[in-house]
Amino acid sequence: MNILDGKILAAKIREELAAAVEEIKAEGGKIPHLAAVLVGEDPASQVYVRNKVRSCEKIGFKSTLIRRPADVSEDELLGIVEELNQDEDIDGFIVQLPLPEHIDENRVTLAIQPGKDVDGFHPVNFGRMAQGLPAYIPATPNGILEMLKRYEIETAGKEVVVVGRSNIVGMPMGILMALKAYPGNATVTICHSRTRDLAEHTRRADIVIAAIGRPNFITADMLKEGVVIVDVGINRVDDEDAPRGYRLVGDVDFDSAATKASWITPVPGGVGQLTVVSLLMNTLKASRGEVY
Ligand SMILES: NC(=O)C1=CN([C@@H]2O[C@H](COP(=O)(O)OP(=O)(O)OC[C@H]3O[C@@H](n4cnc5c(N)ncnc54)[C@H](OP(=O)(O)O)[C@@H]3O)[C@@H](O)[C@H]2O)C=CC1
Ligand SMILES: Nc1nc(=O)c2c([nH]1)NC[C@@H]1CN(c3ccc(C(=O)N[C@@H](CCC(=O)O)C(=O)O)cc3)C=[N+]21
Numbered sequence: 001m002n003i004l005d006g007k008i009l010a011a012k013i014r015e016e017l018a019a020a021v022e023e024i025k026a027e028g029g030k031i032p033h034l035a036a037v038l039v040g041e042d043p044a045s046q047v048y049v050r051n052k053v054r055s056c057e058k059i060g061f062k063s064t065l066i067r068r069p070a071d072v073s074e075d076e077l078l079g080i081v082e083e084l085n086q087d088e089d090i091d092g093f094i095v096q097l098p099l100p101e102h103i104d105e106n107r108v109t110l111a112i113q114p115g116k117d118v119d120g121f122h123p124v125n126f127g128r129m130a131q132g133l134p135a136y137i138p139a140t141p142n143g144i145l146e147m148l149k150r151y152e153i154e155t156a157g158k159e160v161v162v163v164g165r166s167n168i169v170g171m172p173m174g175i176l177m178a179l180k181a182y183p184g185n186a187t188v189t190i191c192h193s194r195t196r197d198l199a200e201h202t203r204r205a206d207i208v209i210a211a212i213g214r215p216n217f218i219t220a221d222m223l224k225e226g227v228v229i230v231d232v233g234i235n236r237v238d239d240e241d242a243p244r245g246y247r248l249v250g251d252v253d254f255d256s257a258a259t260k261a262s263w264i265t266p267v268p269g270g271v272g273q274l275t276v277v278s279l280l281m282n283t284l285k286a287s288r289g290e291v292y
């Protein structure tokens with residue numbers, strides 16, 4: 001079993017980004033500026049925001065965090081989005097999901113100007129991605145592609161099973177793995193909560209990508225010998241011995257899956273690390289006008 005090490009890879013990519021910032025400074029160019037809007041207290045979003053701000057500092061990007069309580073009105077939030085759309089110093093921004101029940105996520109996503117949508121959630125970016133056109137690719141799927149590429153994992157002709165069909169992870173990941181590209185050219189199955197026999201699918205898979213949101217859900221008995229495992233899940237489980245009273249685990253039961261896997265991503269230290277740096281990569285692209 002080998003580890004797909006997100007921590008090491010992310011550190012390497014941060015060095016590349018820091019070098020790009022140095023170059024921009026030397027040329028007297030504009031420092032890339034990323035903004036994030038966080039509504040309420042979703043735990044996965046808090047982890048993400050913390051790491052994003054820290055990474056921006058490390059590499060020399062500017063970052064702005066806008067926080068609102070869970071009871072913020074949809075109108076106020078749409079107003080913030082409009083201000084960020086207009087703000088010429090901001091190259092890209094994201095609105096953290098999930099949003100509270102009373103706010104229409106689609107309405108907010110559609111309000112983001114596609115050229116600043118470094119999450120790649122706007123249907124214009126999603127559509128461009130699906131057709132293999134220049135686009136912002138959502139940070140998590142993009143980070144996974146980066147990981148597969150840099151570890152030279154073979155994907156052409158492989159059976160890839162994605163578990164989860166969210167707009168932000170499962171669905172774009174499935175599309176990307178099916179595109180005529182590397183990584184890609186795979187035969188893709190997308191599973192979800194209505195899948196009749198999940199294990200029947202995962203047992204056939206050469207590559208399993210789990211984005212479910214259920215702690216330790218995928219176990220060794222559901223996997224084939226030699227499988228490559230990409231675990232996207234970020235789940236809190238109670239742990240009295242941990243400093244915060246909880247620890248993070250993935251959607252895959254790491255210890256059991258590791259007995260079957262040829263490659264596996266840890267949680268933490270796997271996909272999440274790449275998500276953060278790929279958002280920064282998208283922000284650099286935005287500041288250079290590389291997509292639009
Ligand atoms: N590491 C990272 O960078 C990131 C991590 N995450 C984490 O990844 C996980 C998934 O996130 P996200 O995609 O937003 O989650 P969502 O809750 O939006 O989607 C979960 C998906 O899993 C499916 N699902 C739920 N239960 C089962 C089941 N028993 N069997 C099969 N499929 C099931 C759902 O099916 P259905 O559609 O039928 O409801 C849905 O498609 C979370 O833990 C999240 O915190 C998210 C983003 C980035
Ligand atoms: N608009 C939007 N875009 C997102 O991409 C988005 C979102 N909303 N809402 C929440 C989820 C969750 N998510 C994470 C990304 C990185 C880590 C991460 O950095 N994880 C590290 C650190 C864990 C730790 O701090 O211990 C790791 O896995 O090693 C976690 C979670 C992005 N999401």
Ligand SMILES: [Mg+2]
Binds near residue numbers: 097098166
């Ligand atoms: Mg969700």
